[in-house]
Amino acid sequence: MKIGASMLATENMAMKEALDYFESNKYIEYVEILHDYPYREINDNNELIDLINSYSLKYTIHSPFIDLNIASLNSALARLSVEEIKRSIDLANMIDSNIVVVHPGTVSFSGRGKEDIIYKIGRDSLIDIGDYAKDNDVNACIENLPKIEGFMYQDVKLLNDTLVELELPMTLDIGHAHTAGFTPDEIYFDSIKHIHVHDNPGDDDTHLTLGEGSFAVNEFFDIFIQNNYDGSYMLELYSIDSIEKSIEYMKSLGLL
Numbered sequence: 001m002k003i004g005a006s007m008l009a010t011e012n013m014a015m016k017e018a019l020d021y022f023e024s025n026k027y028i029e030y031v032e033i034l035h036d037y038p039y040r041e042i043n044d045n046n047e048l049i050d051l052i053n054s055y056s057l058k059y060t061i062h063s064p065f066i067d068l069n070i071a072s073l074n075s076a077l078a079r080l081s082v083e084e085i086k087r088s089i090d091l092a093n094m095i096d097s098n099i100v101v102v103h104p105g106t107v108s109f110s111g112r113g114k115e116d117i118i119y120k121i122g123r124d125s126l127i128d129i130g131d132y133a134k135d136n137d138v139n140a141c142i143e144n145l146p147k148i149e150g151f152m153y154q155d156v157k158l159l160n161d162t163l164v165e166l167e168l169p170m171t172l173d174i175g176h177a178h179t180a181g182f183t184p185d186e187i188y189f190d191s192i193k194h195i196h197v198h199d200n201p202g203d204d205d206t207h208l209t210l211g212e213g214s215f216a217v218n219e220f221f222d223i224f225i226q227n228n229y230d231g232s233y234m235l236e237l238y239s240i241d242s243i244e245k246s247i248e249y250m251k252s253l254g255l256l
Helices: 015-024 040-044 046-053 075-094 115-135 156-166 174-179 217-226 240-252
Strands: 002-006 030-034 058-062 099-102 139-143 170-173 192-197 232-235
Touching: 002 058, 002 240, 015 030, 015 046, 030 232, 040 046, 040 075, 058 075, 075 099, 075 115, 099 115, 099 170, 099 192, 115 139, 115 156, 139 192, 156 170, 170 174, 174 192, 232 240
Parallel strands: 002 030, 002 232, 030 058, 058 099, 099 139, 139 170, 170 192, 192 232
Antiparallel strands: none
């Protein structure tokens, strides 16, 4: 089982301190770099690139999402958002990563009633991103979003149908799926190449330690193991303590 952890848990630490921790944890093979503040400029920092490449860790990248929207009705903002994600694909090539996580967009307050247009803009952006990723031998994995007003593709099935048509892979976020009312037996798809793992009570995207929410974590792992899922399980949590407790929980399930 390929286990990783997001740098969401170490956002208040220096890069070296964070990577030292991840490499010291014998269960963590992958690290997901948040290519957003304060590391948006990482592409132009050769020292940071060299530091990242000096570890034995493997990497995935979460592309920027702060204030961005690839489905924006403002065409300039949509184009800028796409270009920001392409920078993450460029970064992937710098650190030998083949997974870039992409948020599919939002419907703003002013976009209400124009959802068909917005989803068309978002679709066109996904095609652009997907083509750029394929040209660079990277998987642009589109993530299902949580049940929050305006967030697109909360429906994992709708996202899967779209990605199958566009021939793009998915990042499945099980916590997001839980807030949208999906159960483990409803969220396995062949399009899934990457998974964000965390828990919540079902009504709020709280990124809890595994076992501290109400998602059927054991059933989820059973289904994906039975279906021979061979991608990484990325612990997307808010603290190192939560990572440690989640690993212990997985050990208690006999997974590690």
